[in-house]
Amino acid sequence: MSDGALRPETIAAHALRAADEATGAVAPPIYLSSTYARDGNYKPKLQENYVRNGNPTLWRAEEAIAALESGTSALLFASGMAGIATLLETVPPGAHVVAPDVMYYGTRDWMKRLEGLGRITLTLFDPRQDGALEAALQKGKTDLVWIETPLNPTWDLIDITAAASAAHAAGAILAVDATATGAVTTNPLKLGADIVFHSATKYLNGHSDVLAGVLVTREETRRWADIRMLRTRMGAPLAPLDCFLLLRGLRTVFVRYRQCSANAMAIARYFEGHPGVERVLYPGLASHPGHAIAARQMKDGFGGMMSLLVKGGFEDARKLCTRLKVIVPATSLGGVESLAEHRKTVEGPASPVPDNLVRLSIGIEHADDLIADLEQALAGV
Numbered sequence: 001m002s003d004g005a006l007r008p009e010t011i012a013a014h015a016l017r018a019a020d021e022a023t024g025a026v027a028p029p030i031y032l033s034s035t036y037a038r039d040g041n042y043k044p045k046l047q048e049n050y051v052r053n054g055n056p057t058l059w060r061a062e063e064a065i066a067a068l069e070s071g072t073s074a075l076l077f078a079s080g081m082a083g084i085a086t087l088l089e090t091v092p093p094g095a096h097v098v099a100p101d102v103m104y105y106g107t108r109d110w111m112k113r114l115e116g117l118g119r120i121t122l123t124l125f126d127p128r129q130d131g132a133l134e135a136a137l138q139k140g141k142t143d144l145v146w147i148e149t150p151l152n153p154t155w156d157l158i159d160i161t162a163a164a165s166a167a168h169a170a171g172a173i174l175a176v177d178a179t180a181t182g183a184v185t186t187n188p189l190k191l192g193a194d195i196v197f198h199s200a201t202k203y204l205n206g207h208s209d210v211l212a213g214v215l216v217t218r219e220e221t222r223r224w225a226d227i228r229m230l231r232t233r234m235g236a237p238l239a240p241l242d243c244f245l246l247l248r249g250l251r252t253v254f255v256r257y258r259q260c261s262a263n264a265m266a267i268a269r270y271f272e273g274h275p276g277v278e279r280v281l282y283p284g285l286a287s288h289p290g291h292a293i294a295a296r297q298m299k300d301g302f303g304g305m306m307s308l309l310v311k312g313g314f315e316d317a318r319k320l321c322t323r324l325k326v327i328v329p330a331t332s333l334g335g336v337e338s339l340a341e342h343r344k345t346v347e348g349p350a351s352p353v354p355d356n357l358v359r360l361s362i363g364i365e366h367a368d369d370l371i372a373d374l375e376q377a378l379a380g381v
């Protein structure tokens with residue numbers, strides 16, 4: 001599967017193919033067994049013989065994702081947050097972590113919790129300000145730079161190549177939450193990142209029916225061995241049935257992502273300058289502050305994620321979400337069906353997200369149906 005000669009579309013499409021010579025099965029079996037018998041010499045038959053360490057369905061999914069991200073190894077977790085918490089567990093006591101001030105709020109909350117407990121020191125930087133990341137670094141003390149790009153929910157961009165050199169110059173590693181890129185449009189490891197993360201719940205699976213997370217590493221390091229050990233000890237690997245569902249979703253990630261991108265671009269262009277909309281935040285628009293980086297760094301579409309700043313305030317943005325008939329008012333993202341969410345309601349009053357922001361995860365429906373739905377909903381706000 002990790003044959004470098006194959007293009008990523010082919011790797012993804014064949015991710016389900018079993019290497020099962022015995023049966024010729026095109027779809028792999030789901031190995032539900034929690035334990036595996038030893039052979040006549042009392043040697044384990046597989047690399048692991050207990051499901052908390054791994055299982056054959058998990059390894060197949062990990063191989064496919066590692067190949068898509070050009071990494072040497074991938075580790076799947078029972079959720080995105082389990083993967084993030086495990087990586088943060090490898091930060092030495094008292095070491096310094098740098099991350100953007102606006103990002104996926106679950107990650108920010110977890111980092112703040114670790115800071116509050118005195119386990120790490122934390123600097124949150126403003127990704128819209130030039131040089132802010134560099135200024136946040138403490139040479140010899142910063143252990144981990146965590147970035148997200150595009151950033152949830154403003155879809156601002158961070159230049160991965162520049163972030164990697166800055167992190168490395170300070171003696172830190174760079175980890176990138178690339179959930180919104182679907183492993184389709186940006187491959188952070190090729191741009192110098194050390195670890196890439198995806199909430200596989202989102203684009204990689206794409207059907208809103210699996211909770212999963214994945215970390216992929218550029219090279220096998222002592223930290224990576226630690227992450228692997230922690231996943232086993234903390235009991236956080238993805239379960240076999242979910243691995244199978246994830247593999248099934250992953251097969252179509254390129255066609256899904258490209259359709260989501262095309263729909264989102266059409267919607268962004270349509271609503272830019274619309275009388276009911278103060279601002280459309282989409283990296284594909286030339287008006288977006290991250291557009292120049294996006295044009296360089298997102299090679300295969302700008303993705304399906306955008307936000308609308310609705311004219312009015314908190315109540316108007318919420319009302320828009322309740323008036324939608326096709327787009328589903330639900331959290332999460334990266335699925336085949338479009339979702340809308342009022343982030344301030346979800347993140348709470350302490351969140352830096354604007355009151356009038358509605359986040360849209362654009363799916364693969366007909367773009368005209370989505371535009372009409374937003375039009376009728378905006379008309380009633």
Ligand SMILES: *Cc1c(COP(=O)(O)O)cnc(C)c1O
Pocket residue numbers: 079080081082104106107148152177179180199200201202211212213333
């Ligand atoms: C959803 C999400 C996460 C958390 O992943 P879960 O699978 O929900 O645990 C992390 N980062 C981003 C950008 C996300 O969208």
